[in-house]
Amino acid sequence: MTMIFGIPVQAFLGQLLVGLINGSFYAMLSLGLAVIFGLLRVINFAHGAQYMLGAFIGYLLLTRLGIGYWPALVLAPLTVGLFGIVVERLALSRLYDTDPLYGLLFTFGLALVIEGIFRYYYGVSGNPYAVPPLLSGGTNLGFMFLPNYRGWVVVASLIVCFGTWALIEKTRLGSYLRAATENPRLVQAFGVNVPLLLTLTYGLGSALAGLAGILAAPIYQVSPLMGSDLIIVVFAVVVVGGMGSILGAIVTGYMLGLAEGLTKVFYPEASNLVVFIIMAIVLLVRPAGLFGRDA
Amino acid sequence: MADLTLRETAARTPAWLEWTLIGLGILALLAAPFFVYPIFLMKMLCFALFACAFNLLLGYTGLLSFGHATFFGGAAYFTAHAVKVWGWPPEAGILLGTAGAALLGLVMGFFAIRRQGIYFAMITLALSQMFFFFCVQAPFTQGEDGIQGVPRGTLLGFLDLNVPLNIYYFVLAVFLIGVFAIWRIVNSPFGMILRSIRENENRAISLGYSVANYKLAAFVMSAALAGLAGAVKAIVFQFATLTDVTWQMSGEVILMTLLGGIGTMVGPIIGASLVVGLENTLATSGFPVTIATGLIFMVCVLVFRRGIVGEVYARVMKRARKG
Numbered sequence: 001m002t003m004i005f006g007i008p009v010q011a012f013l014g015q016l017l018v019g020l021i022n023g024s025f026y027a028m029l030s031l032g033l034a035v036i037f038g039l040l041r042v043i044n045f046a047h048g049a050q051y052m053l054g055a056f057i058g059y060l061l062l063t064r065l066g067i068g069y070w071p072a073l074v075l076a077p078l079t080v081g082l083f084g085i086v087v088e089r090l091a092l093s094r095l096y097d098t099d100p101l102y103g104l105l106f107t108f109g110l111a112l113v114i115e116g117i118f119r120y121y122y123g124v125s126g127n128p129y130a131v132p133p134l135l136s137g138g139t140n141l142g143f144m145f146l147p148n149y150r151g152w153v154v155v156a157s158l159i160v161c162f163g164t165w166a167l168i169e170k171t172r173l174g175s176y177l178r179a180a181t182e183n184p185r186l187v188q189a190f191g192v193n194v195p196l197l198l199t200l201t202y203g204l205g206s207a208l209a210g211l212a213g214i215l216a217a218p219i220y221q222v223s224p225l226m227g228s229d230l231i232i233v234v235f236a237v238v239v240v241g242g243m244g245s246i247l248g249a250i251v252t253g254y255m256l257g258l259a260e261g262l263t264k265v266f267y268p269e270a271s272n273l274v275v276f277i278i279m280a281i282v283l284l285v286r287p288a289g290l291f292g293r294d295a
Numbered sequence: 296m297a298d299l300t301l302r303e304t305a306a307r308t309p310a311w312l313e314w315t316l317i318g319l320g321i322l323a324l325l326a327a328p329f330f331v332y333p334i335f336l337m338k339m340l341c342f343a344l345f346a347c348a349f350n351l352l353l354g355y356t357g358l359l360s361f362g363h364a365t366f367f368g369g370a371a372y373f374t375a376h377a378v379k380v381w382g383w384p385p386e387a388g389i390l391l392g393t394a395g396a397a398l399l400g401l402v403m404g405f406f407a408i409r410r411q412g413i414y415f416a417m418i419t420l421a422l423s424q425m426f427f428f429f430c431v432q433a434p435f436t437q438g439e440d441g442i443q444g445v446p447r448g449t450l451l452g453f454l455d456l457n458v459p460l461n462i463y464y465f466v467l468a469v470f471l472i473g474v475f476a477i478w479r480i481v482n483s484p485f486g487m488i489l490r491s492i493r494e495n496e497n498r499a500i501s502l503g504y505s506v507a508n509y510k511l512a513a514f515v516m517s518a519a520l521a522g523l524a525g526a527v528k529a530i531v532f533q534f535a536t537l538t539d540v541t542w543q544m545s546g547e548v549i550l551m552t553l554l555g556g557i558g559t560m561v562g563p564i565i566g567a568s569l570v571v572g573l574e575n576t577l578a579t580s581g582f583p584v585t586i587a588t589g590l591i592f593m594v595c596v597l598v599f600r601r602g603i604v605g606e607v608y609a610r611v612m613k614r615a616r617k618g
Contacts, residue, residue: 239421
């Protein structure tokens, strides 16, 4: 059997794949946080709850209405996005002229309520969500066995991440967004409907979380607590990357996922901690974050 | 970064009102164990001190820490371990817990003060989650079981803490000393500098204050006092568990402070009493506590940012100005 650093190559690549999958979710979620923060100056604590909501909508569509994975892949983000739009209109839009910390506190409360409701009705145990038939099974790559669904998640997350990046960096709508991030009043004076832009941005960010949720459903179990454990790690990812750049959020997400996977190979006890340790080191060496612009 | 402080909510406090409330409050607390279940009162006092310690940081320095559970729960573990495993007397155990929390505060503060505002909140949250994972894995915390059956012992060798009234008045004394310490810190020249950092950090820097050192000092003091509350709680309830180091606990202390009134002396005490009372009521009703907590959070942030005491002060000030 081939060995790398004294570890069987199969186990090594397996953990690396797990790291890549985790990294895909870190990237998608930190991307959504960065998009929302860029324009709204709100740290969306409810991001984890919205991710859980996406997974649960998929689960409920399947078990209650018999609607499968592929339609759910569209319906779940759409529903979560609409929910986000309602939240922004009813509540967040009233907080823009206050301290940004209030946005964090409000979305924290929102996250507690959403999670509390699902915990009340579904308990804390996980519910399995079957891999869609088209992607079940796996492919033997010669050097390792790749479950098809996991391969799909990596591809899908790359498409989502770079699609969002292109939307913001390369389109006209994206240029409005970036301009409004720099100077919302001036952009409004030019006749762009900035409040609408804010609403849509929060909707888009929420939808991204919902999409990550439905993608995650067949891999992790669908449970009310799946989001809150993840979101804190994603916060650390965001601190490491700095929220100034969309691309930075994506790259940092994948990097830290892989770092976690590698740690699991060499020193499993620390795999929970490694993202936080990297965060602490980055704070010492480069407090603004790897890709951050603001001090 | 002046827009990252919570200046608008910090209501100015009319002195006479505060003193009247404090006098009535102390009298009520002295008489309370004859009317109310002492365990409930002691829980309230521990959380009230925890919230006051947290408010020293949020209300008077303008730093929102999302990781204060580390100090509260960490100190509870240290105290419980020292008293149960090493057989230390309760006062030594509590001192050790407080010192341990101060040390944790020094480490967390050292990293967190490198960023401001929202990043500060996220860093403290991440580091406290790291401490949570440490507590899950470290052998001395005994994982999911926690440290159970901690003896209350005899305070200073003569006061038996197993007698309900003895331990109640001990907890009340610790609470009063803790709150007095916070009041002294806030109203000292040091406290004035903390407030100036809250109001306008850049101006404080340009006046020549080493803002980073002041922030770190405030962070350590707040951590130590939060630890004192946690250490006493471990002696009262005779256990230390993972619940006290979770991020939910960090959120709870924020809620207590926000509900009562950020930047007021009595606000966090009232907020803590209400939250603890509410949780006790809900515990028997079957209505999930997290939903209630979350709803109060949302309502407070949307319509009630000054908190209960802050609102009262604002009304009184308004009337005083009119009259």
